[in-house]
Amino acid sequence: MKLDINSYNTDAPITWCPGCGNFNIHIALKQALVELKKIPSEVMMSFDIGCNGNGGDKIDGFRVKGLHGRAIPFAVGAHIANRNMTVIADIGDGGCLHEGIDHLIHGIRSNYNITVLIHNNQNFALTTGQITSTTQRGKRMYGFPNGKTEDDINIGELVLSLNPTFYAKGYSGDPQGLVDIIKEGIKHKGFSVIEIMQICPTYNPESNMAFFNEKIKKIEKCTDINKARRYVLDKERIYTGVIYQNKKRREYYSLLKNRKNRKSELVDEVKGYNISNILSKLE
């Protein structure tokens, strides 16, 4: 059977709002996987809870819709068990920066070889528009008619402060740009963080196409962390593309001394193990 974008389509009903950024993100993800010649059964996707998570049935592959905030550690556990699978964690700004922010931080530090897609629509949309840490300060949201009090988190600034090996930023209105950075992220050997600015016409209409089109500037792949920091701190422009990549730092698994020279994956190793040597040391 020919591998094309239809290979990844399912017949699940559409449950997103008209104009939702998720449509393009899904198209881009499917296209990236097709271009990398991955068939659905070699891809494992760990979905968080939220509008992005509701995409779990709208793309083929081995998919898990798990707990809110926990898409990353689940994906890491799955990846460690079988590195032959391409593992992607798909998560929103709420799950990633609130409930599960520790997993993002330690994931970058540990540099597991997985790809994380952060759908940043600047609010908790599935629960009808609550504040997240990427919601603009002062913006009036659910339950806060006088606007958001707290300061924001700049995802790029946070990620780059942790000595990452891959950070890219894309925009749901530019699916071709997304295909490119998702492909780069999957190919990268390490923890690939991809922030996707996602249109949310229902709860965040201010950040619309006109807003993004005016601000976005595409860049070439950058390997200079200081330059990358300047990109993410720029208040006037939003830079998209591979903001930072470091190929020198090795990914977690390849650093495990006791897995060196072992060719098999953990999934192939579940069999009886003779403990008599270990037991003899307990005499």
Next chain:
Amino acid sequence: MDKRFAIKFSGQSGQGINTLGKLLSNAIKNSEYPIFATREYPSLIKGGFASYQIDVSSTQIFSSSKQCNILTSIAKDALNQYIGLVSKDGLILHSVKDFKLNAEDKEYILKNNIKYLFIDTEKIAQESNSPTIMANIVMLGAIWKVIGLDFKVLERVIRKYFSTKKNIDIEAEVRCLKAGYNLELIKDIKIETFPTTKIKGWKKSKILTGNDALALGAISAGCRAYYAYPMTPATSILETLGNTYMETGLIVKQAESEITAVQFAMGSMYMGTRAFTATSGGGFDLMTETISCCGMTETPLVIVLGQRAGSGTGVPTWSGSSDLEVSLKGGHGEFPRCILATSDSEDSYELIQDAFNIAEQYQIPVIVLSEKQIAESLFNIKTLPKPKKILRGLSNNGIERYKITKSGVSQRWIPQKGKKTYLVNSDEHTQDGISTEDSKEITAMSSKRLRKLNTLLKNIPSPEYYGAVKPDIVFVGMGSTKNAVIDAMKILNANIGYLHYKYIYPLRFERILQIHDKGTKIVLIENNQNGELGKLIREQSGLYIQDKLFKFDGRPFFVEDILEYLKK
């Protein structure tokens, strides 16, 4: 009647009590006497009072005595704490300079004919041309002389141990040991009660903690990854698996939180390997959302819950058994689960293997309960039982991941290139995993999942019975209570029995009802305040057990607790 003898080595935390205790345990075992050893220590790095008690017998034992025949102390607080626990005609050896006995202790020592001696171990070390840091080894030599065992056996153990350490003058250590052994002061002291019958060949026996056994059981079961966040008393599983991982190839990962650890384990199990995590009560609380998620998504999961005393952070380094209820009820919604409870190193080794088999075959979370008293005590056994057969219940491929079946169990196949893909869904879902809010489908899927519990129950072994054929009293319990009751049976020729639950949930209750129907007195024995097993038995079988023996002071049941109860 079984003779028991107990040596308590005590001091401050950080004085090396643990090492000395282990060396002494090893040397006594190598002298062909079975031992059981347990630690008491505070939740701090330096100070407080800590002890290492070694119980010795001529047959295998699995519990501690409350009293000891020899108390050694190298710190003031420990001496104050433990003098009252020395048995009649016993011996106290201490190295605490200028220690003044209070009136109460003085009277206790006099009344019980206890010998009380100060040994200036530092001075003796210096006289042996050894640094004073080795003073405690002098004490070890003195104990050895008093219990009258072959010096060479202890010397071999000491030499072997220190040969693995860097920058240690082994000869200086041995000089201290000899000086303690040849001490004029103790030359004529004899403790008559030390057991006389040895077990031939016992020096080949093994000494391992419950946590060692859990780790080894996991390795035997084909477990390939261990994820954990440190928490007493589960922590040392990390050490055992970490110290052996070059050989086994196991991935051992310290996670950033208990939530991460359990999610790692869930992810790895989903992908088709065997992985687990271990924690104590507080960490377990954090894991409960994932347990519920595994229930709904039908993902196998194995968690070891090492229990300690108290709610909150409780008494972190002390023992208890008050987490059965949280393991039964932790996690929202209704879903099937299985609870197993260890009692010693042998069943720790076996139950973790059962846990993997049950988790995978029934696609449910399995919780293996342990206790500080089991997890960290040294059990001396001939060897471990044969490993269990690995049963995974996996299919090669399938069509619907959540197919509704009579048994409740659906086909599960490992995610792999070329296999039928599926959605594992924490939302209520249809047979193919797609989210649903349809009333009929919700009912059908919930019922399917809970049916697995009945299917599992049919394959769950009944509780084990120990003791008299026609007993007057039968104790019912779980966990380490078994060890104290069975050890008490060896001392007392009473007509008692013990019904031991290690497969706790789903609960088999035919046996206990039979005992009850015969009119035999049943006593519920639990290391907690509420009688958590008793509540489960009542809920499941309707039987209310009136007679209770509960203990919830951070200590396990001692043999004396059982003997005193039976005297009443």
